[in-house]
Amino acid sequence: MTFSVLSKAAAAPLPQSEALALPAVQRYDAVDALRGVAMVWMTVFHFCFDLSHFGLWSQNFRVDPFWTTQRTFIVSLFLFCAGLGQAIALHQGQGWHRFGRRWVQIAGCALLVSAGSFVMFPGSFIYFGVLHGMAVMLLIARCTAGWGRWLWLAGLVAVALPWAAQQLLAGVWADAAPWFNGRALNWLGLVSRKPFTEDYVPVLPWLGVLWWGLAAGQWAMRARRGWLQWQLPVVVRPLATLGRWSLSYYMVHQPVMIGLLMAVVWLTGRT
Numbered sequence: 001m002t003f004s005v006l007s008k009a010a011a012a013p014l015p016q017s018e019a020l021a022l023p024a025v026q027r028y029d030a031v032d033a034l035r036g037v038a039m040v041w042m043t044v045f046h047f048c049f050d051l052s053h054f055g056l057w058s059q060n061f062r063v064d065p066f067w068t069t070q071r072t073f074i075v076s077l078f079l080f081c082a083g084l085g086q087a088i089a090l091h092q093g094q095g096w097h098r099f100g101r102r103w104v105q106i107a108g109c110a111l112l113v114s115a116g117s118f119v120m121f122p123g124s125f126i127y128f129g130v131l132h133g134m135a136v137m138l139l140i141a142r143c144t145a146g147w148g149r150w151l152w153l154a155g156l157v158a159v160a161l162p163w164a165a166q167q168l169l170a171g172v173w174a175d176a177a178p179w180f181n182g183r184a185l186n187w188l189g190l191v192s193r194k195p196f197t198e199d200y201v202p203v204l205p206w207l208g209v210l211w212w213g214l215a216a217g218q219w220a221m222r223a224r225r226g227w228l229q230w231q232l233p234v235v236v237r238p239l240a241t242l243g244r245w246s247l248s249y250y251m252v253h254q255p256v257m258i259g260l261l262m263a264v265v266w267l268t269g270r271t
Contacts, residue, residue: 028088028228029240035081036239039246042074043253050254054261075130075201076209081243082134083213084220086141088228091221099142107135109251113199116255121198128187129199131250136187137207141214151215158208165190 051057110131118125169177169192189202
């Protein structure tokens with residue numbers, strides 16, 4: 001079939017029955033608002049971290065369970081929402097071209113995060129943080145979306161694998177630990193110790209959370225779409241707006257807060 005024939009076929013209007021069968025492209029405010037909650041929580045967390053970094057509030061974000069547990073919940077909520085979003089996009093017929101454009105944006109922002117963090121934290125810059133991990137995990141999720149209900153089990157395996165690897169690398173596979181702990185492979189998450197970096201979101205176990213979000217989204221689109229179409233109260237709608245612009249907000253919020261705190265430190269003469 002020639003290109004001209006294909007072009008005419010693509011341009012021809014669909015029969016009414018086929019057009020009605022195509023899912024309508026729409027936003028789901030409940031999912032956007034849930035993502036917005038993650039963004040607000042993340043902002044509060046990062047602001048507290050910045051206060052500690054500038055010596056305005058002494059906290060240990062690396063080992064204090066109050067902070068490490070919050071980080072786990074924030075990242076989990078963010079990635080779960082990413083899985084929900086992929087389920088909705090696939091249901092609405094999102095092709096690889098549109099997915100690819102969004103993926104390039106995420107990957108590009110991940111590189112910017114690495115560059116910016118290298119300026120501020122050269123000894124612990126972010127080489128595989130949440131955006132780096134998401135870029136890899138979204139590709140995997142896209143290719144495995146057809147697993148259906150098996151995504152629940154796959155997610156459980158993904159969450160359990162790092163724990164199993166830690167036991168093996170600290171025991172019978174101890175000789176292999178330097179390889180898996182090195183930067184060339186530690187992005188997988190199969191490590192015996194976490195690397196020293198400002199943000200570390202390896203593929204495992206976090207892919208499991210994104211898979212669960214994808215599975216939950218597929219189930220909701222089939223059986224409980226009303227949950228996703230819930231009409232938000234007026235007071236909550238700003239969260240949905242924030243959730244729609246999550247990537248832009250993510251890239252802007254830290255430079256703004258850091259800049260403001262640097263000004264405060266300079267004006268108050270703190271060192």
